[in-house]
Amino acid sequence: xxxxxxxxxxxxxxxxxxxxxxxxxxxxxxxxxxxxxxxxxxxxxxxxxxxxxxxxxxxxxxxxxxxxxxxxxxxxxxxxxxxxxxxxxxxxxxxxxxxxxxxxxxxxxxxxxxxxxxxxxxxxxxxxxxxxxxxxxxxxxxxxxxxxxxxxxxxxxxxxxxxxxxxxxxxxxxxxxxxxxxxxxxxxxxxxxxxxxxxxxxxxxxxxxxxxxxxxxxxxxxxxxxxxxxxxxxxxxxxxxxxxxxxxxxxxxxxxxxxxxxxxxxxxxxxxxxxxxxxxxxxxxxxxxxxxxxxxxx
Amino acid sequence: xxxxxxxxxxxxxxxxxxxxxxxxxxxxxxxxxxxxxxxxxxxxxxxxxxxxxxxxxxxxxxxxxxxxxxxxxxxxxxxxxxxxxxxxxxxxxxxxxxxxxxxxxxxxxxxxxxxxxxxxxxxxxxxxxxxxxxx
Numbered sequence: 001x002x003x004x005x006x007x008x009x010x011x012x013x014x015x016x017x018x019x020x021x022x023x024x025x026x027x028x029x030x031x032x033x034x035x036x037x038x039x040x041x042x043x044x045x046x047x048x049x050x051x052x053x054x055x056x057x058x059x060x061x062x063x064x065x066x067x068x069x070x071x072x073x074x075x076x077x078x079x080x081x082x083x084x085x086x087x088x089x090x091x092x093x094x095x096x097x098x099x100x101x102x103x104x105x106x107x108x109x110x111x112x113x114x115x116x117x118x119x120x121x122x123x124x125x126x127x128x129x130x131x132x133x134x135x136x137x138x139x140x141x142x143x144x145x146x147x148x149x150x151x152x153x154x155x156x157x158x159x160x161x162x163x164x165x166x167x168x169x170x171x172x173x174x175x176x177x178x179x180x181x182x183x184x185x186x187x188x189x190x191x192x193x194x195x196x197x198x199x200x201x202x203x204x205x206x207x208x209x210x211x212x213x214x215x216x217x218x219x220x221x222x223x224x225x226x227x228x229x230x231x232x233x234x235x236x237x238x239x240x241x242x243x244x245x246x247x248x249x250x251x252x253x254x255x256x257x258x259x260x261x262x263x264x265x266x267x268x269x270x271x272x273x274x275x276x277x278x279x280x281x282x283x284x285x286x287x288x289x290x291x292x293x294x295x296x297x298x
Numbered sequence: 299x300x301x302x303x304x305x306x307x308x309x310x311x312x313x314x315x316x317x318x319x320x321x322x323x324x325x326x327x328x329x330x331x332x333x334x335x336x337x338x339x340x341x342x343x344x345x346x347x348x349x350x351x352x353x354x355x356x357x358x359x360x361x362x363x364x365x366x367x368x369x370x371x372x373x374x375x376x377x378x379x380x381x382x383x384x385x386x387x388x389x390x391x392x393x394x395x396x397x398x399x400x401x402x403x404x405x406x407x408x409x410x411x412x413x414x415x416x417x418x419x420x421x422x423x424x425x426x427x428x429x430x431x432x433x
Contacts (some may be wrong), residue, residue: 011372040401077392111389112400172403204403208343216406250395283355287365 015284031174032221032248034260035135036197036277038167038176039116040109042074045286052280054133058270062148066131069181070279078107084135088131093149099126099157101134107164112169112213120178133273135161136184138191138227141240141268154200158185161275172204174221191231197223199246210252219248226265255280320391321374324382331381333415335408345413348406352399361414376415383411406433 031038034052042048050070057063066088074080082103089095102121105232129152131145160183167176180193199221207214228234244262251257255278262273282288335341350359356367358412363369370376375383387407400406 041397043356044395073396077390077395077397107392108303110392112398169400174401197346199414203405205405206344208340208347210347285388 004081007063014219029200031197032219032258032260033176033197033223034244034246034258034277035075035178035180035225036176036195036223037105037118037120037163037165038174038197039107039118040167041077041105041118042072042080044074044077045284045285046074046281047285048072048277048279048281050277052277053275054131055274056131056145056270056272058142058145061090061142062093064131065147066087066098066132066133068132071113078110078139080105084130084132086126088129088149090131090149096129096153098130098132098153099124101126103161104131115166115168117273118165118167120161120165121161122161122163124155124161125158128152128157132156135180135182135193135195136225136227136240136242137161137180138189138230139166139233139238140191140193140269141238142264142270145270151153158186159183159190172200175197178225185241187233190232192228192234193226195223195225197221197246205258212252217252218248221246221248223260226269236266237268238268242269242273244273244275246275319374320386320394320396321378321382322369324385328381330377331384333380333384333408333411335412336380336415338412341412342408342416345409345411346403348410349413352402353410359361370414371391371417376417378415380408380415381410383414384408402403409428420429 002110009256025141030290031040048070050072052068052070055064055068066086067238068084068086070082071210072080072082082101083106084101084103087095088099090100101122101124103120106121107117108117117275128144128147131150133140133145145241162181165176166173166178169175176195176197178195180195181290182191186192194237199219202218203215206216211217222243222245224241224243227236227239229239240262242262245258246258246260248258250258258275258276258279262270264271264273305314349361353370356364357370358364358367361369361375384407385401387395387402387410389400390396392398399410402410
């Protein structure tokens with residue numbers, strides 16, 4: 001039996017949604033945040049799978065779902081490396097793969113301090129149809145989300161992005177600030193942005209028994225992020241900014257779920273963005289893989 | 299003369315080995331902190347659960363140590379001042395591959411330490427997570 005065009009579209013949407021929700025996932029590496037990074041690094045040898053999904057309907061544009069699938073590996077206690085594969089689906093315009101990102105985070109100081117710096121370096125090769133919005137820089141705005149896929153997909157964005165991540169843990173609170181500088185490798189100006197966040201687990205003590213719904217498994221927070229213009233037009237003029245309450249829920253069996261609603265604060269911002277994601281961490285994946293390759297028991 | 303040389307060499311190797319121990323490299327001041335949950339059975343059981351989730355993949359489900367991650371069921375650990383263990387959990391040792399666990403709230407780190415200072419291996423029904431590959 002042949003599917004109608006409308007059914008095929010629904011099936012494609014369901015498949016995309018399932019791909020977003022079905023990924024096995026883990027304890028969120030960055031707490032409940034989607035955009036803001038803390039100085040917490042992936043544990044050496046651990047591999048985390050995660051999805052970061054973004055749904056929205058900008059004024060004058062179609063409903064869309066952007067999805068980034070993340071593979072995060074703890075190469076060293078001071079070095080975490082990640083690969084992102086980005087895709088998006090826009091109502092009435094189809095779905096497409098929009099590119100990849102390779103990011104590296106380096107912890108700069110060996111011990112824990114009041115403020116802990118981490119250097120972030122990322123190379124991204126994505127096209128302009130990308131709708132994951134993993135950072136907002138320069139004069140990024142709602143217009144970037146309304147361009148039709150069949151045009152935007154031909155616009156290449158090969159960029160190097162650096163962040164100075166500063167964060168602290170104090171009495172159960174996590175406070176993080178990110179300063180972002182991004183440069184398209186083509187002749188385009190440096191773009192700047194920021195992200196700040198604060199979060200706290202709902203319970204500071206762990207319960208002795210295994211549990212899913214206990215307060216220690218929930219972490220609530222709020223993050224704010226936006227662009228700061230370019231090096232020749234620095235400032236808040238014509239930039240977009242968002243404030244987003246976030247919630248993470250770590251299940252006893254390993255997966256962690258995150259959800260966040262972002263509210264646009266300026267005319268250049270999308271009015272509402274819904275983010276959701278799942279993550280799952282495989283402890284000592286490197287060791288298990290090495291054993292598997294050597295033919296020993298894993 | 300030859301025996302004295304050997305004795306000196308053994309002592310040097312011993313001192314070098316001790317210098318390599320993370321517990322012994324912790325600043326002296328760290329030992330002053332006391333565990334507010336010391337002796338609490340509930341904290342020890344919660345610590346066992348946290349240990350299974352956060353530590354067992356590297357240090358082994360029974361604290362036996364795996365690969366470069368040292369054995370934790372040894373006097374140097376369970377007899378160490380709680381403040382020293384707290385310092386290690388907070389700072390880690392990036393050079394040795396031990397990550398910082400400062401992202402865990404302080405009470406949870408004390409719960410882990412309450413568990414680590416127990417001398418016997420954890421009983422199977424510690425109420426802990428499975429400690430399998432996934433966490």
